[in-house]
Amino acid sequence: xxxxxxxxxxLTISLLSSGYVRAVSLPGCQLTxxxxxxxxxxxxxxxLSVPGSPFGLVYASQEDTAFVSLDISLVNSTLGVLNTSTxxxxxxxxxxxxxxxxxxxxxxxxxLTHDGRHVLxxxxxxxxxxxxxxxxxxxxxxxxxxxxxxxGPQMPGVTAIEVTVTLDDxxxxxxxxxxSTQTGNRxxxxxxxxxxxxxxxxxxxxxIGYLTLGYEVVGTVLSPDGSILYATSENTARAGTTNVTTLxxxxxxxxxxxxxxxxxxxxxxxxxxxxxVRNIVSSDGKxxxxxxxxxxxxxxxxxxxxxxxxxxxxxxxxxxxxxPVGLTFARxxxxxxxxxxxxxxxxNATTGLSVVDVDxxxxxxxxxxxxxxxxxxxxxxxxxxxxxxxxxxxxxSNEVQVIDVSTLP
Numbered sequence: 001x002x003x004x005x006x007x008x009x010x011l012t013i014s015l016l017s018s019g020y021v022r023a024v025s026l027p028g029c030q031l032t033x034x035x036x037x038x039x040x041x042x043x044x045x046x047x048l049s050v051p052g053s054p055f056g057l058v059y060a061s062q063e064d065t066a067f068v069s070l071d072i073s074l075v076n077s078t079l080g081v082l083n084t085s086t087x088x089x090x091x092x093x094x095x096x097x098x099x100x101x102x103x104x105x106x107x108x109x110x111x112l113t114h115d116g117r118h119v120l121x122x123x124x125x126x127x128x129x130x131x132x133x134x135x136x137x138x139x140x141x142x143x144x145x146x147x148x149x150x151x152g153p154q155m156p157g158v159t160a161i162e163v164t165v166t167l168d169d170x171x172x173x174x175x176x177x178x179x180s181t182q183t184g185n186r187x188x189x190x191x192x193x194x195x196x197x198x199x200x201x202x203x204x205x206x207x208i209g210y211l212t213l214g215y216e217v218v219g220t221v222l223s224p225d226g227s228i229l230y231a232t233s234e235n236t237a238r239a240g241t242t243n244v245t246t247l248x249x250x251x252x253x254x255x256x257x258x259x260x261x262x263x264x265x266x267x268x269x270x271x272x273x274x275x276x277v278r279n280i281v282s283s284d285g286k287x288x289x290x291x292x293x294x295x296x297x298x299x300x301x302x303x304x305x306x307x308x309x310x311x312x313x314x315x316x317x318x319x320x321x322x323x324p325v326g327l328t329f330a331r332x333x334x335x336x337x338x339x340x341x342x343x344x345x346x347x348n349a350t351t352g353l354s355v356v357d358v359d360x361x362x363x364x365x366x367x368x369x370x371x372x373x374x375x376x377x378x379x380x381x382x383x384x385x386x387x388x389x390x391x392x393x394x395x396x397s398n399e400v401q402v403i404d405v406s407t408l409p
Contacts, residue, residue: 052106192207227255337390
């Protein structure tokens with residue numbers, strides 16, 4: 001196993017020169033609506049109705065195509081193909097995903113391989129693999145493989161939730177939110193060695209093993225150099241209900257060890273507010289951001305200190321909207337958008353997207369610039385390769401929303 005020192009040496013650039021060093025306190029649980037924000041009426045948006053509840057989103061390598069996972073019914077989910085050549089997308093194809101590999105929530109998080117050839121859609125015990133070119137063409141054989149994990153879900157309605165692929169596209173890491181009896185009902189990361197493609201274009205995966213983390217493991221993201229996987233666990237204690245008042249954690253995982261010896265790949269954990277769910281990393285690898293859904297906060301951590309000094313890693317804590325889930329960078333990482341879902345329907349709370357000034361957040365100044373209205377339960381984002389547009393999955397409105405980034409404050 002690679003120890004903390006070996007990873008820390010790859011994150012030696014300090015934030016001292018940027019002035020982002022100050023005492024910051026973790027927020028507690030705030031299981032109520034967040035304060036109201038001013039509405040940003042000048043942001044240009046559009047909406048596309050879709051035939052199901054959208055969850056994951058990802059753009060293809062080209063600007064004119066994107067994908068969305070759609071929960072159509074209890075036994076039917078599809079991967080929708082979007083034409084994004086115009087500002088408001090259109091749905092051009094749907095790729096059926098076999099019901100035998102899904103459950104009551106269908107396919108959820110999706111990702112694109114770095115070579116742009118395949119979309120992986122997390123579902124059930126692992127992930128579907130979809131050929132991008134075949135999906136765009138409407139081919140009936142667009143699904144070219146499925147990954148079946150070594151742990152898998154423990155009951156109907158529990159499923160793989162996100163999938164992350166290594167920079168060389170040789171391994172896939174699937175977050176199993178609730179794990180199984182094998183993991184003591186803790187969440188885990190399932191590890192797959194990918195084999196792609198065979199002569200007929202099919203893709204398979206060998207289950208290497210799994211790393212057990214906290215309860216309700218959800219968000220995963222790689223560091224820019226691919227050496228670290230960051231994963232969120234909503235709770236560090238057993239959750240009795242969906243909406244509980246226990247703090248969660250952010251796990252720092254060594255990728256090279258995860259590939260071959262998953263159970264020994266954990267480097268460190270840090271407490272990360274109430275119900276941390278999604279995370280992103282700055283392009284320079286210095287700052288890890290996450291949404292603490294049960295705290296109504298956006299948190300920032302010093303990536304180097306997450307390894308060397310986890311107790312002193314917190315850089316910023318910004319109160320955003322109610323129950324934030326997804327988050328994404330915009331405007332060359334000068335802005336972060338959070339998807340404030342209000343998924344638990346708190347009284348006097350609104351849904352929408354908080355727009356956060358990154359420099360102000362890291363300097364401890366008022367950072368929320370306002371709220372962009374959305375449909376019900378905005379959940380996930382996808383930013384176009386050129387950075388000009390952002391897609392939002394409005395899960396309970398059956399809509400995909402598009403944001404013109406140039407009109408953000």
